Amino acid sequence: MKIVVIGGVAAGPKAASRARRRDPDAEITIIEKGNLLSYAGCGLPYFISGDIHDCNELICTPAGTVRNEVFFQNVKNIKALTRTFAESIDREKQEVKVVNLESQEHFTVPYDKLILATGASHFKPPIEGINLYRIFNLGHPDDAMDIYNTAKSNDVKKAALFGAGLIGIETTEALTKQGVEVVIIEMQDQLLPRILDVETASILTRYLTSQDVEVRLSEKAVRLEGDDRSNVRKVITNKGEAEADMIITAIGVRPNIELAKNAGLKIGETGAIWVDEYLQTSDQNIYAGGDCVENTHLITGEKVYIPLGSTANKHGRIIGNNITGGSETFKGVLGTTIFKIFDYTVGCTGLSEKAAREKGYSIVTCLAPGPDTAHYYPIHDTIITKLVVNADNGKILGAQVIGPGDVDKRLDVIVTCISNEDTVKELADLDLCYAPPYSNAIDNIAHAANIIRNKMEGLAKSLSPIEVKSRIDSDEDFILLDVRTPPELHKAQIEDKRVKHIPLGKLRERIDELPRDKEIIAYCAISLRGYEAQRILDGYGFKDVKFMDGGIATWPY
């Protein structure tokens, strides 16, 4: 039994190692065009930032052993050919034609089962000046080393980032830590438009700005200018220009499909390699996994291209099973994404509100800010949870969570709920961990679920901050009812002539100060009291009362 794996980074070595543990006798070969095996690409921004001091840590096992050819041979009895490029696959003869990139020697490697784990590549936008020096992608440890060294150069003060994807945002922090000022240039009118809704993206933009990162939205680089040494120095955009002594282009990655395509394997509608739920390609002797394949979205059932290291590892295990007699399926992904940027964590899973609307769902959403542990416990930070829920059945479709607090825990629970098609009632009733250092008696996500339930029952009526802002700008006549206590007003205010302030504790006694015929939009710090005010006014027979989702905490203006 000959197993050949093309690609030695994540899915490939995982599949090979898994196959070895199941089949001690198979002949297993990994073919990798680069010089490194099993490196942790996701860790590269933390090398640039200086958090990881030695790039070698990214290719070591937790016990400190370098995962090189010798490691794979001695520990796994797997032959790893590095600097070896797979040129073509002969599916009939079941062999791969390869070339050693050092010696230029060509040879063929026969297989019984072939695994494609060819990964993905960054691409640079085709604009004038893109071939100047100091313009980088970040995909390989060598890129990280180049970026690190450039950031440390004396004549590099400013960096421009094109396309605020995940790696781009993480690199922003890394460069800032190295003393380089960053300007993000994003073509769309918000950051991370494919994964965040405008409310959460606005909060991120506000935070980045507070950290001295310049964010330019709806702006597009059209030309780059360099100095006499051909080092980039300036970005000319459709709106103006920006100084930039280095540029990171992070406008996306594309799956490496040439080998598969030339071999006549089916390419999916997303442009990545098509695989079935067993991760088998259109050739039954060839499997594919990791960043080169498309996945099924667990909610929509549609094919999506969402490359991620964690998914690659799952693929690797399943392929390792299936090529050694197993029969395991991979159902799909939710597009869960998380990143750290300075002291904030930003994450999402499932469908954004925008995506859910585009798919035709009838939805209800909420914005729920709050402390991530008991508010009286000394160590706590705020997180803001946006839930997107199917209005027809209460099932959770997606979530975005942002803030300095414990974001990943909440997202992971929601991931698990969505994977199980849970409703907000089911989420709210989960017997989650409760002790003051870890959560509130009603955890943030249970609280968010309850807000949704209140909305679905018709008890709670709200407008998003974005909607309220557009009402204010349109000059309509209504009352913005701020029910916070007087000391809280000093922290932040909505500056508008429609604002009326009545603390919640005085609302019942001062009820006659409010007109019953006018629209009233109540809010507080997080709109818990805003909702309470809405219910009080409803109880007194007021006809058109709402609260502003998330209150001052999510007001991004």
Add this chain to the structure above:
Amino acid sequence: MKIVVIGGVAAGPKAASRARRRDPDAEITIIEKGNLLSYAGCGLPYFISGDIHDCNELICTPAGTVRNEVFFQNVKNIKALTRTFAESIDREKQEVKVVNLESQEHFTVPYDKLILATGASHFKPPIEGINLYRIFNLGHPDDAMDIYNTAKSNDVKKAALFGAGLIGIETTEALTKQGVEVVIIEMQDQLLPRILDVETASILTRYLTSQDVEVRLSEKAVRLEGDDRSNVRKVITNKGEAEADMIITAIGVRPNIELAKNAGLKIGETGAIWVDEYLQTSDQNIYAGGDCVENTHLITGEKVYIPLGSTANKHGRIIGNNITGGSETFKGVLGTTIFKIFDYTVGCTGLSEKAAREKGYSIVTCLAPGPDTAHYYPIHDTIITKLVVNADNGKILGAQVIGPGDVDKRLDVIVTCISNEDTVKELADLDLCYAPPYSNAIDNIAHAANIIRNKMEGLAKSLSPIEVKSRIDSDEDFILLDVRTPPELHKAQIEDKRVKHIPLGKLRERIDELPRDKEIIAYCAISLRGYEAQRILDGYGFKDVKFMDGGIATWPY
């Protein structure tokens, strides 16, 4: 519509507030025997420790408003009668006889719907000397204040804790922070015997000892001795004695059921008030929730008495709905428990191995230690995950997680999995958050799930550290194969003549040094390589190879 709530701490005020938001016109009265409303009992240990500086913070809203009678009246239009004791219920007349504990005035309060949220009480063991001074329970802010003041006394150097329940363990840290030495005296042969298995309890004991907390197991206080001012000074046990200038008794709480019992309401098999899934008692006009009722265990379907603040809040909301025309059910609990002790977090959910075996399940378990974020990311800590899984169908039955790392996230995901009857395959395939600051590409719990899957497939064969220790003690003939690298050996070792050291990377070439006919138990730091070694030896035809679950990281000796 007259709604009367007996009990003003957690479930009661929550039910009252929820009812108000749904019914603006109901007359709502809370009857509370104490002087405080809505206090955060779970926060009391953090007041004793000095983490919370003002006990008042435990009775404030997040916005800083004290939740007293005026607050409930002005904000909620709810009448709260404090220092008022409910003496009896006349179910026929639908009224509660009460007495004002200040004025001793007796009066009756009529109801259409009555809610019992009478809570639970601590009890002291009936031993000689239990009425000496400086012997405390911790249930009310007044207790916390007394404990705090006593711990600060000049002549208090040592404290004894009877019964290492949740509150007891939390108070241990609090007292230690105040400079008081603590000895825990536990009757059972392990800490927290009802929720932890011996492996995790042993790790906790080892950690507490490292923090200068004395842990005495299988020991029972039989008499207390005091000084000439009747302050306790010494504990006499069945095995010896311990100095103790103060004592916290934390051997458990009992539901306050007298009122319900005297009114002829059904009391459940656990000794707490019986309620149906709508939280209705045996009288359709009376609901009950919080620490005075029993719950259904979501796995076993049995009635259990597990009082917890988070459950009380869920109860309150559901009761508030159901007394105002709603029809909502509460399915039950998993017994999820978490606590912080110094730098460790310890938590569990579902069934322990012991409990699962007692219930007759055929089970498979694992002990999976590992870093809680990418091992190369500078900030990471270890957590140890024990999973308990139904061997018949792979469904998760329970988990225990312990360590300095991010425990609560992993437990909350497992809680969600168990609530959905997920299998280990479903857990392993969850699209959980992945970025180096938050997790490994294969998260700890997915890794644990994979170990279980390997065991269920027959690939992985293991013994627990407890089993290995008993084998060592029994003088059997086998080989303990340590496959760590030489530098790792300095960290910790199993001291036994059966230990043979061959680093994993040398195992294949030195295979002939091992006898094929003898039992071999392989291990490493966490037994990832231990498992790999087992598979290598299996592959070479060795007949009796296992690895030790969890490796050196879970070796508690």
